[in-house]
Amino acid sequence: MAYYHKLGEIPHKRHTQFRQPNGSLYAEQLVGTLGFSGVSSLLYHVNPPTRISRIEEPVPYAPKAAEGVKLAPHHLRTLQLVTTGSDYLNARKPLLFNNDVVISICNPSELKMGYSYKSGQADEVVFVHEGSGVLYSQMGMLEFKEGDYLVIPRTIIHHFEFNQAPVRLLIIESFSPVETPRRYRNHFGQLLEHAPFCERDMRPPHELVEYQEGGEHLVQIKKEGYLHQYYYNFRPYDVIGWDGYFYPYAFSIYDFEPITGRIHQPPPVHQTFEGHNFVICSFVPRLFDYHPLSIPAPYNHANVDSDEVLYYVDGDFMSRKGVDRASFTIHPGGIPHGPHPGTVEASIGKKETKEYAVMIDTFRPLHLTEEAVALMDAHYPMSWK
Numbered sequence: 404m405a406y407y408h409k410l411g412e413i414p415h416k417r418h419t420q421f422r423q424p425n426g427s428l429y430a431e432q433l434v435g436t437l438g439f440s441g442v443s444s445l446l447y448h449v450n451p452p453t454r455i456s457r458i459e460e461p462v463p464y465a466p467k468a469a470e471g472v473k474l475a476p477h478h479l480r481t482l483q484l485v486t487t488g489s490d491y492l493n494a495r496k497p498l499l500f501n502n503d504v505v506i507s508i509c510n511p512s513e514l515k516m517g518y519s520y521k522s523g524q525a526d527e528v529v530f531v532h533e534g535s536g537v538l539y540s541q542m543g544m545l546e547f548k549e550g551d552y553l554v555i556p557r558t559i560i561h562h563f564e565f566n567q568a569p570v571r572l573l574i575i576e577s578f579s580p581v582e583t584p585r586r587y588r589n590h591f592g593q594l595l596e597h598a599p600f601c602e603r604d605m606r607p608p609h610e611l612v613e614y615q616e617g618g619e620h621l622v623q624i625k626k627e628g629y630l631h632q633y634y635y636n637f638r639p640y641d642v643i644g645w646d647g648y649f650y651p652y653a654f655s656i657y658d659f660e661p662i663t664g665r666i667h668q669p670p671p672v673h674q675t676f677e678g679h680n681f682v683i684c685s686f687v688p689r690l691f692d693y694h695p696l697s698i699p700a701p702y703n704h705a706n707v708d709s710d711e712v713l714y715y716v717d718g719d720f721m722s723r724k725g726v727d728r729a730s731f732t733i734h735p736g737g738i739p740h741g742p743h744p745g746t747v748e749a750s751i752g753k754k755e756t757k758e759y760a761v762m763i764d765t766f767r768p769l770h771l772t773e774e775a776v777a778l779m780d781a782h783y784p785m786s787w788k
Contacts, residue, residue, distance in 0.1 A: 405442050405582070405592045408607045410543055411644030413447060421447055434558055435649050436580045444647025446541060449637075456619060456636040465628030466497035466505060468770035476740055478783035479731040479775055486512040491563055492520060492623060492630065495574060498731065498775040499712060501767050503680040505576040506712060508729075510569065516562040519639065522555075523626035525576040528676065528683060529553040530656075530761055532716055532729065534570035538563055541642045542650045543608025550716075550759075552675070554581055555651045560622055560639050571729060573714050575763060579679035600675075604658040607650055614638035656716070656759060661689035666697050670762065684762040688718070690755050700750035703741030710735045710769045711762065718758035725786065732783075736768060744787060 414421040421429045430451040435443025446452075479498060487510040488494030494511035505525070514536075535548040540561035547553055555561060587598035594601050620638050624631040654675075662672040673684035691699040711734045720726050724743045734740040742750075 405648045406602055406605075407646070407648060408650060409644070409646030410608060411447075411611045411642065413445070413644040413646050417445060423449065429643060434556075435647075436557070441580060442648035444542070444645050444649040446642050446645040449641040449643060450635075450639075452639065454635065454637075455633055457634045459632035459634070461629035461631045462623075463628065464492075464625060464630040466500045466770075466772050468500075469773045469776045472771050472776065473784075474735060474737060475784040476735075476738070477731075477733040477771070477775075478726065478780035478786075479733070479778040480727065480729075480780055481508055481731065481778055482727050482729040484508070484510055484729075484778075485569060486510045489513050491516050496774045497772050498778070499733065499769040499771055501765060501769050503578055503678065503767060504763070504765055504769075505574075506763060506769075507574040507576070509572040509574055511565070512568065514565040514568065514570070516564070518621040518623055519560050519562045520623050520625070521560045522557050522576065523624045523631075524557060525578050525625070526557050526581040526678070527553075527555045528575040528577070528581055529555065530573040530575070530714075532571040532573060534565050534567075534572070536563060536565040538651060538653075539612050539640065540608065540651055541612075541640055542645055544610045544612055545606065545608045545651060545653055547653050548655075550656045551653045552656065553651065553653050554676070556580070556649055559651055561651065573761060575683060577678035577681070581676050581678050581683075584674050584677050584682075599660045599662055599672075600654065600658060604654055606653040608652075611642060611644070612640040614640045656685050656687060656761070659685040659687050661687050663690050664692060665694040666692050667699065667701060668692075670764070673762065680767050681763060681765040684764070686713075686758055686760040686762065688755065688757045688759070691750075691753055698747060698751060699753055699756070700742045700747045703739055705739040706734055706736040708736060709764045709766050711740075711764050712769070714761045714763075716759035716761060719756065720758050720760070725780075725783075733769070733771070741787075 430448040432446045487496045490513045491511050495507045495509045497507045499506040531551045538545040620635050622633045674682050675685045676683040713732045715730045
C-alpha cells in the first residue's frame, strides 16, 4: 500500500550522519523493489544488518508438482486439517503454484516461532481465516485478527506470535510486488472515491520492537526453493526508526465495501490486490442485483485466459453445493464453469448474500502439488450432472 508512513527516530535528511548515544553511527538501510525505481523505506539500525555470524546448510523448501493431473474442475477439502505442521514454516503446505505465485495453507500447532523469517524473493499475503496475534517485524508491531490480510513485502524480517489455537492461514506468495488495483488510484497513488476501500482501512505497524539482547538469532530466508539458515549474534529487530512507502500492513476483509449494480457484476468488482499475472479478490456480504428480471447467481463462463481459485471463508455459498469452509475450488483455463444445477433458479428473488471468500485468478496455468491431490474431492468434476 503506497502511502508515506514513519515510525521512531529518523534524521532530518536522508543519507546524513545520525549518531547513537555512544557516538557511533546508526546503520542506514534502504529496502525496496524494482531496483531504485519502486517504493522503498529507509531503516536505521543499531547494528549493521550485514553483520552475519554464520550461515548453515540450506534446507530444501520447494513445492513439487503432482504428475498426471487431469484438466478438470477440482475441489480441495482442507477443513479437516486442524494442524498442518508444528511451527509456521513447517506447517506451510503449498497446494498450487506457477512462476508468478504460490498458494499455500498453514495451520501451525505451535503459537510462537523460535526463529525469524523473511522471503528473499516474494511479497507474501497472509489471510487470517482463524486466529489472532501479533506480527513482529523490523518495522514494528502489527496486531491482527480473523479476516485480516497481512501484506508483508519481501526482505522484511518478521515472526508471528498467535494468541490461541486453532490457527488457519491462507498464504499467497507473489514474485512481483503486491499492489492495490491501479484503476482505483490516481497518478499520485491516492485511492479514489469509487475504490472499495481507502487508506483509513490500512493498518501499518504502530510501535517499534526493541530487542537489544545478545546471543545467536536465526533468520530463515526463503529463496529459490531453499530455506537459507542465517545466524546473527544480535536480535535483528534493532531498528530505531524508519520512514517510507515500503512496510507490512493489515487490511480486513470486513472493511471491503462491495460494488453492486442492477444486473450481475463481473468478478473484477471484487478485486482487492494485484501482482504480475494474477489478482486477489474479496467476496463479502452484499445486496443482490435490483433489476426486476435479474439473476443473482453468476452466469456460466469459460476461463480462456486464467485459472480461477476460490477459497471459501464463511457464510452461505449460493452458487455451489457441497462446499464447506476452508475449501478450495479450482477451475482451470480451457474449460467452462458456472453455478451448480438448481442454484440459478433458487437465486431468483433473493435480496442478498452473506458469503465471504477469497479468489485468486492467475493468468498462467497453476500446477497442483502432491499435497493438493491428497485433498481432492473425486466427485466434484461431475457435480454439474
